[in-house]
Each structure stands twice: as C-alpha cells, then as structure tokens.
Amino acid sequence: xxxxxxxxxxxxxxxxxxxxxxxxxxxxxxxxxxxxxxxxxxxxxxxxxxxxxxxxxxxxxxxxxxxxxxxxxxxxxxxxxxxxxxxxxxxxxxxxxxxxxxxxxxxxxxxxxxxxxxxxxxxxxxxxxxxxxxxxxxxxxxxxxxxxxxxxxxxxxxxxxxxxxxxxxxxxxxxxxxxxxxxxxxxxxxxxxxxxxxxxxxxxxxxxxxxxxxxxxxxxxxxxxxxxxxxxxxxxxxxxxxxxxxxxxxxxxxxxxxxxxxxxxxxxxxxxxxxxxxxxxxxxxxxxxxxxxxxxxxxxxxxxxxxxxxxxxxxxxxxxxxxxxxxxxxxxxxxxx
Amino acid sequence: xxxxxxxxxxxxxxxxxxxxxxxxxxxxxxxxxxxxxxxxxxxxxxxxxxxxxxxxxxxxxxxxxxxxxxxxxxxxxxxxxxxxxxxxxxxxxxxxxxxxxxxxxxxxxxxxxxxxxxxxxxxxxxxxxxxxxxxxxxxxxxxxxxxxxxxxxxxxxxxxxxxxxxxxxxxxxxxxxxxxxxxxxxxxxxxxxxxxxxxxxxxxxxxxxxxxxxxxxxxxxxxxxxxxxxxxxxxxxxxxxxxxxxxxxxxxxxxxxxxxxxxxxxxxxxxxxxxxxxxxxxxxxxxxxxxxxxxxxxxxxxxxxxxxxxxxxxxxxxxxxxxxxxxxxxxxxxxxx
DNA sequence: TTGTATGCGTTATCAC
DNA sequence: GTGATAACGCATACAA
Numbered sequence: 001x002x003x004x005x006x007x008x009x010x011x012x013x014x015x016x017x018x019x020x021x022x023x024x025x026x027x028x029x030x031x032x033x034x035x036x037x038x039x040x041x042x043x044x045x046x047x048x049x050x051x052x053x054x055x056x057x058x059x060x061x062x063x064x065x066x067x068x069x070x071x072x073x074x075x076x077x078x079x080x081x082x083x084x085x086x087x088x089x090x091x092x093x094x095x096x097x098x099x100x101x102x103x104x105x106x107x108x109x110x111x112x113x114x115x116x117x118x119x120x121x122x123x124x125x126x127x128x129x130x131x132x133x134x135x136x137x138x139x140x141x142x143x144x145x146x147x148x149x150x151x152x153x154x155x156x157x158x159x160x161x162x163x164x165x166x167x168x169x170x171x172x173x174x175x176x177x178x179x180x181x182x183x184x185x186x187x188x189x190x191x192x193x194x195x196x197x198x199x200x201x202x203x204x205x206x207x208x209x210x211x212x213x214x215x216x217x218x219x220x221x222x223x224x225x226x227x228x229x230x231x232x233x234x235x236x237x238x239x240x241x242x243x244x245x246x247x248x249x250x251x252x253x254x255x256x257x258x259x260x261x262x263x264x265x266x267x268x269x270x271x272x273x274x275x276x277x278x279x280x281x282x283x284x285x286x287x288x289x290x291x292x293x294x295x296x297x298x299x300x301x302x303x304x305x306x307x308x309x310x311x312x313x314x315x316x317x318x319x320x321x322x323x324x325x326x327x328x329x330x331x332x333x334x335x336x337x
Numbered sequence: 338x339x340x341x342x343x344x345x346x347x348x349x350x351x352x353x354x355x356x357x358x359x360x361x362x363x364x365x366x367x368x369x370x371x372x373x374x375x376x377x378x379x380x381x382x383x384x385x386x387x388x389x390x391x392x393x394x395x396x397x398x399x400x401x402x403x404x405x406x407x408x409x410x411x412x413x414x415x416x417x418x419x420x421x422x423x424x425x426x427x428x429x430x431x432x433x434x435x436x437x438x439x440x441x442x443x444x445x446x447x448x449x450x451x452x453x454x455x456x457x458x459x460x461x462x463x464x465x466x467x468x469x470x471x472x473x474x475x476x477x478x479x480x481x482x483x484x485x486x487x488x489x490x491x492x493x494x495x496x497x498x499x500x501x502x503x504x505x506x507x508x509x510x511x512x513x514x515x516x517x518x519x520x521x522x523x524x525x526x527x528x529x530x531x532x533x534x535x536x537x538x539x540x541x542x543x544x545x546x547x548x549x550x551x552x553x554x555x556x557x558x559x560x561x562x563x564x565x566x567x568x569x570x571x572x573x574x575x576x577x578x579x580x581x582x583x584x585x586x587x588x589x590x591x592x593x594x595x596x597x598x599x600x601x602x603x604x605x606x607x608x609x610x611x612x613x614x615x616x617x618x619x620x621x622x623x624x625x626x627x628x629x630x631x632x633x634x635x636x637x638x639x640x641x642x643x644x645x646x647x648x649x650x651x652x653x654x655x656x657x658x659x660x661x662x663x664x665x666x667x668x669x670x671x672x673x674x
Numbered sequence: 675t676t677g678t679a680t681g682c683g684t685t686a687t688c689a690c
Numbered sequence: 691g692t693g694a695t696a697a698c699g700c701a702t703a704c705a706a
Binding site for chain 2: 001044046047048049050051053054059068076077081084085088093094095096097098100111112114115116117139141224228250253254257278279280281283284285
C-alpha cells in the first residue's frame with residue numbers, strides 16, 4: 001500500500017507537507033496542496049491508522065465488552081446499535097470485544113481493548129462482580145464505564161437500572177389489583193439481574209405483609225422452555241395462583257404457552273408480567289405486560305460520561321434509570337377478598 | 338504506561354530480550370527470563386498492540402461490517418456470536434464496524450477496517466450492489482468475503498444462501514398440498530433478499546402454470562406492523578386465499594395476528610409460511626412454518642475461507658447453502674379441486 | 675545466549 | 691510556507 005512518503009515524492013514535497021494537508025493543521029500553499037491531493041488520488045493512498053494512533057497516542061475509539069450469553073437477549077441489538085451510532089456521532093468508532101462466558105474471559109476482553117489503546121471502555125458485565133469492576137477501574141488510567149451494575153466505590157463510573165425497584169413496583173401493582181397468590185419464575189440466580197428481580201418480588205410481598213410461599217417460586221434459566229417447565233412445576237405441586245411474574249419475557253412467553261396447554265387462560269385466570277419487552281410480544285402475546293429497561297438512555301448517558309471524562313471532566317454522582325411497566329391486557333383484577 | 342524499554346532496564350537486559358520472552362521466539366537464558374517476567378509483573382507492563390501491529394504488519398484481526406438495519410433482524414446476534422467465537426478459535430479477534438444506512442456508509446465502514454489494517458474483512462452488505470462489491474474486492478489486497486450475496490466475478494469471495502430457490506421450494510410445497518390461491522407479502526424490494534424471495538414465489542407459480550395474480554402480492558417492510566397491513570390490504574381488495582407466504586417471520590406474525598382479528602383461523606383456513614425462523618415463534622405462533630437460512634454454517638465457511646486465503650490459499654468455487662423449511666402446524670392441505 | 679541497529683508509517687518539534 | 695529529524699513502542703536481521 002502507498003505510504004505518505006510515496007505521496008510526498010510523487011507530489012515533490014516532504015512528508016510533513018502531506019501530513020499538513022491531511023490534518024488541516026499548519027500552513028500550506030494552495031499549489032502544493034493541490035499537487036498533494038492529486039498525488040493522493042493517483043496513488044490510492046490511505047492513512048495507516050496504526051501508525052497515526054501510535055504517534056498521537058489517541059485512537060478515537062471506544063471499546064465495548066459484552067458477553068456471548070447476552071447475544072440472545074433482547075437488548076443486545078438495541079444496545080449495540082445505539083452505542084455504535086452515538087459513538088460515531090462523537091466522531092469516534094466503537095470496537096467490540098466478546099466477554100464470552102467467564103469472568104476471566106471478560107477480563108481478557110477488557111485487557112485486549114486496553115492493549116489496543118481504546119480511549120475509553122464500556123462494559124456490560126455478566127460475570128465480573130462489582131468489587132472486581134471497582135478494582136479494574138481503579139487500576140487503569142483510561143476511563144471505564146460499567147452498565148447495569150451499581151458500583152460501590154466508583155459510583156460515577158456506572159449507569160444502571162434498579163432492577164429490584166422495578167420488580168417490586170410490578171409486583172406491587174398486582175397486589176393492589178387484589179392479587180394475593182402471585183407466582184414467580186426466577187432467572188439464573190448467579191446473575192445479579194436475576195437475583196435482584198427476585199428480591200423485588202420478596203420486597204413487595206413483605207411490604208404488604210403477604211406471607212412468602214417458597215412453593216410459588218420456581219427457578220428458570222431465562223429461556224422460553226424453562227418458563228414452560230416452571231409452570232409445570234408450579235402446577236405439579238398443586239399450587240394455585242392468580243398472577244405470575246416471570247423474570248424475563250422469554251420465560252413469560254413459555255409460561256403462557258404452558259398455561260394454555262393446561263387449559264388455563266391468560267389473562268382471564270392468570271395475570272402475567274414479564275421483563276424486557278421483546279419487540280414481537282405485543283403481536284404474539286398481547287396478554288403479556290412487561291417491565292422495560294431504558295437501554296437507549298442508559299447507553300447515551302454512559303457514552304456522554306466517557307466523552308466528558310476524556311475531556312478531563314469529573315462526575316460525582318451515579319446514574320440510575322427506572323424501569324417502566326408496559327401494561328397491556330395481561331394485568332387484570334385479581335380475586336376480591 | 339510502562340513500555341518494553343522500562344521493563345528491559347528494570348530487568349537489566351535489552352529490549353530484544355524482553356521481546357523474546359514475550360514472543361517465545363529465540364533463545365533466552367532461564368535466569369534472564371525470570372528477571373524479565375518479574376520486571377513485567379512489577380511494572381504492570383502491557384504490550385502496545387498498535388506498535389506491535391505496525392512493526393509486524395499483521396493485526397490478527399478480522400473486520401466485520403454489518404448494517405444497522407440488520408440489528409433488529411433475527412440473524413444479527415447469531416451471526417455476531419458465531420463470528421466472534423470462530424474468529425477467536427483461530428487466535429484472532431473480530432472488529433465490528435457499522436454499515437449504517439447507505440452504500441456510502443457501508444463503504445466507509447469497510448475502508449475504516451482496512452485503514453485499521455485488519456488482516457481480512459467480512460461484509461454482510463445491505464446497500465452495496467454485487468458489482469460494487471466485486472470492484473471493492475478487486476481493488477484491495479486484503480482478502481474480503483461477502484455474505485448473503487452471489488457475486489458475479491469473485492465467486493470464491495462469497496458465501497450465500499439461494500433465497501430464490503428456498504422461496505420457490507416453500508411455495509412449491511404449498512402448491513403440492515393443493516393450494517392455488519397463495520398470497521405473498523414482500524420485504525423491502527430494494528434489498529436483494531426481498532427481491533429474490535418474491536422471484537421464488539413467481540417461479541413456483543409459473544412452474545405449475547398457476548396464473549399470477551398481482552392483487553395477491555402486497556408490499557411489506559419487514560416489520561410485524563407491515564405484515565398486518567398487508568393482510569388488511571389483501572382482504573380489503575376482496576381477495577380470498579388459502580395460503581400466505583410472508584417474506585419474513587416478523588411480517589408473518591403480524592399477518593397472523595391480523596387474520597385472527599378478522600376471524601380467519603390459522604392454519605385451518607389459511608396456511609402461513611415465513612422466513613428466518615425467529616427463536617420465540619414456536620412458543621408464540623406454533624401455526625407458523627418458516628424457512629431458515631443456516632447462518633452459522635455460512636459464517637463458518639466464510640471465516641474458514643478467509644483464514645485459508647491469509648495462508649496463501651486460493652478457492653475456485655463459490656459456496657451456496659440451501660435454506661431449510663421448518664415445517665410446523667401451519668402448512669395444511671389446501672382445498673381440493 | 676544476548677545486544678545493536680534499523681524499520682514500521684505517522685505526528686510533532688524544531689529550524690529555515 | 692516548508693522540510694529535516696526525532697519520537698511513538700515494538701519486532702527483527704544481523705552481529706557478537
């Protein structure tokens with residue numbers, strides 16, 4: 001490939017002059033400028049970003065770490081497209097690294113982006129704990145922003161949605177509609193999100209002094225199949241319930257399917273609420289309400305913070321976004337007492 | 338950040354020696370090795386990949402260009418996760434660039450990855466034509482692989498699925514079940530995929546000498562909403578049909594919803610086939626058959642070809658993957674004549 | 675087994 | 691306005 005030196009020779013100038021017309025910095029005569037431009041055209045010259053970035057010590061890139069296991073989630077594409085768009089609006093590029101399926105691999109992904117000298121990093125952690133994230137942030141000079149986790153020490157380096165509060169609000173709504181027997185299907189409990197959504201359920205019941213019945217809680221794994229299994233478990237153990245909260249929409253959909261197979265109508269006999277608001281749900285399962293996390297806004301905030309930090313700014317506060325209950329036909333009055 | 342020179346000084350050796358223990362190339366005494374390792378540890382040294390890649394003229398990265406408009410598609414996450422996994426299995430990394438929403442922006446994305454000196458590039462084009470892709474491939478020395486397009490000149494640089502043949506096969510199946518009045522909802526016709534699926538429909542009818550009725554063809558835009566509108570249009574113009582083919586599952590789902598609203602049962606009164614096999618469909622709309630494109634295999638083939646080319650290998654043939662009809666409850670016998 | 679010198683393709687700092 | 695020249699951080703051919 002043609003280098004700057006070749007362009008310079010062809011135009012009869014020095015590398016420096018070529019560099020000047022390319023960057024727009026410094027004075028260069030109109031005549032020289034045109035010769036250079038033509039030489040660039042003729043030689044098909046393209047700048048070598050490796051060399052440029054090495055020399056300037058800046059890459060104009062943001063690194064993003066997400067995990068393979070999230071790929072199937074709803075938010076993934078939304079997260080990615082918004083992150084990419086917003087990054088490019090700032091005149092930078094987004095570089096993606098896969099966090100795969102372990103804390104170590106998430107670490108490696110971060111390290112790789114750091115080694116590539118990304119100006120800053122966004123991570124949507126799946127396996128790394130908040131303490132580990134705090135440590136990572138403190139041991140690197142590049143700004144690092146964490147999505148979907150509430151950090152203890154570096155509060156200004158995270159943007160999250162209070163899953164527990166959202167879950168509690170959803171369950172509360174059911175309670176206020178008269179429901180008392182509310183079943184719950186958990187997500188993977190090794191994920192903070194899964195654990196928090198379960199906590200919210202517990203909190204809501206406690207606040208209304210409704211006794212917690214462990215038999216109404218079954219474990220799921222985020223998939224539609226596990227949602228269906230959950231319902232089978234619930235019914236097999238002889239439970240009755242007028243409402244069901246599943247920790248995401250996939251499981252909710254599987255659950256609704258299974259309920260129908262058992263001759264139980266949604267929402268007439270059981271109200272159902274899920275999380276994440278999958279795009280096709282309203283078309284397929286109108287009887288499904290959902291708690292939506294505002295990813296777009298969160299990504300926006302995260303990127304804005306990073307850009308601000310790159311300019312030397314500092315934040316003091318953390319940033320929490322509330323979930324929003326998208327109520328559709330599924331939430332109906334429960335039995336009255 | 339600590340550089341190699343600092344590590345060298347601290348260990349009392351030269352940069353070369355440090356480089357050797359890092360790369361594993363060349364001889365180095367055990368003693369020196371340990372001192373270097375310790376120095377690395379103490380200084381928190383991390384290699385600067387910009388410098389390394391500049392020096393070696395290799396980056397161990399594959400670039401992937403996909404378009405924003407695809408982000409909402411089903412394949413996106415599957416495409417991405419498999420591409421990332423397979424790339425890393427080869428000891429390389431995947432770098433993603435957004436093709437946004439125009440041919441120019443797709444060009445820019447490719448160019449950026451090229452400027453970053455990715456070893457090779459995979460592009461899933463949305464706006465660039467096959468001729469433009471052929472030209473791009475020929476004007477760059479790095480291997481470039483095109484997904485989902487059948488190139489004219491550089492057949493060995495593409496991996497695709499014959500959308501037209503798959504569509505034709507699906508429609509043929511309906512015909513052989515006795516259907517004669519088969520409606521069709523197109524995708525965006527400016528996308529080759531959309532155009533080819535429509536062609537397949539036409540081909541199948543022609544092959545069975547079934548007269549094409551333009552009023553049975555309505556235009557959609559890939560979304561569930563446009564699928565529902567499509568059905569409304571079909572019914573409004575007084576058509577009757579015993580089968581419906583939608584150019585993707587999203588539209589098929591919207592269409593099924595609308596049919597039900599009009600009191601028309603699927604599949605009893607109308608058989609429906611879509612494309613892409615969205616993951617949740619079997620749970621939500623069991624009455625939907627779907628033609629599935631084997632993305633995983635296609636990505637695998639693309640990456641294998643690129644790696645092979647990087648090693649100096651050459652291919653002569655192109656690579657086509659057939660679509661697979663996932664038949665569920667939705668395809669039933671049509672009226673008999 | 676180790677070190678020196680040179681190059682990778684830019685940008686940045688000076689003089690002129 | 692312009693052009694040498696020195697970084698940037700690493701790899702590598704060649705000596706020693």
